[in-house]
Amino acid sequence: MAPPMSASEFLAALRREGATVVEVEGWRNHNRHGHGPWGPVNGVMIHHSATAGTDSTVRLCWNGYEELPGPLCHGVIAKDGTVHLTGCGRVNHAGAGDGDVLSAVIAEKRLPPVRWADTDGNVHFYGFECVNRGDGEDPWPQVQLRAVEQVAAAICRHHGWTERSVIGHLEWRPGKVDPVGFSMEWLRERVRERLK
Numbered sequence: 001m002a003p004p005m006s007a008s009e010f011l012a013a014l015r016r017e018g019a020t021v022v023e024v025e026g027w028r029n030h031n032r033h034g035h036g037p038w039g040p041v042n043g044v045m046i047h048h049s050a051t052a053g054t055d056s057t058v059r060l061c062w063n064g065y066e067e068l069p070g071p072l073c074h075g076v077i078a079k080d081g082t083v084h085l086t087g088c089g090r091v092n093h094a095g096a097g098d099g100d101v102l103s104a105v106i107a108e109k110r111l112p113p114v115r116w117a118d119t120d121g122n123v124h125f126y127g128f129e130c131v132n133r134g135d136g137e138d139p140w141p142q143v144q145l146r147a148v149e150q151v152a153a154a155i156c157r158h159h160g161w162t163e164r165s166v167i168g169h170l171e172w173r174p175g176k177v178d179p180v181g182f183s184m185e186w187l188r189e190r191v192r193e194r195l196k
Contacts, residue, residue: 002159004039007088009158010074014083017154017194019147022084024058030071031089037123038090043105043165044152045094045125045172046187047073048134048179054078057131061086068092073129075151081143083128083151093129094121097172108164111171121172126155134180148187153194163191 005013007028014021024030031038051057057076064070071087078084099119104111128151132138152166159165168184169176 002039002041004041004089005155005158010088011085013154013158014075014151017150017157019150019154020082022082024062024084024086027071027085028088030062030087032069032071032092032122033089036090036120039123041126041159042102042124043126043161043167044155045121045127045167045169046148046152046179046184047093047127047129047169048132048181049076049129050134050178051131052133052138054080054082054084054131057129058084058086061129064092073127075128077128077130077144077147077151079131079141079144081141081147083147090122091127092122093127094125094169095173097121098174101167101172105165105167108162110164111167114171114174117174125167125172128152130179132179132181134178136180138181140181145182145187145190149190149194152187153191156191156195163188163195166191 061072071091076084096117098114098116169178
């Protein structure tokens with residue numbers, strides 16, 4: 001468990017890890033404060049956006065939609081590897097998920113199968129939406145995958161976490177499939193190597 005990073009700490013951590021960052025105007029104060037707590041934080045959650053196009057995905061993640069107001073993540077990772085910062089603080093990305101999974105993340109143990117939706121994940125996880133249709137055919141450019149690795153490692157490094165603090169949405173909430181196109185074990189291995 002850890003207190004969340006400030007906006008300045010978050011930006012600095014990403015840049016130290018080599019991420020190419022775009023600050024969307026107003027991101028430092030764009031959040032869902034007043035709709036539940038933010039922190040203590042325990043991990044990083046990776047999603048695919050189920051969209052195409054950087055600009056439209058950033059707008060969607062900034063604004064959200066009627067049933068789910070924005071911001072929908074802390075950052076959007078574009079196909080070209082650029083990380084567009086869209087929020088700082090509590091954001092609507094994780095939703096309710098499995099408290100047993102959260103316990104495993106906190107202990108940095110192997111994740112159990114996801115079964116329940118009994119715990120608010122927006123309290124505990126930084127969230128990144130990766131621009132990808134999620135249809136199993138949309139490619140993941142290497143530069144985008146490297147950016148996913150960089151942001152996950154940056155947050156883990158700042159908080160002193162291992163790669164076991166990085167999970168996919170599908171490992172958190174029943175019925176979710178994202179991210180489609182690479183395995184989380186593969187990503188965690190990349191993060192582990194980077195943190196050495």
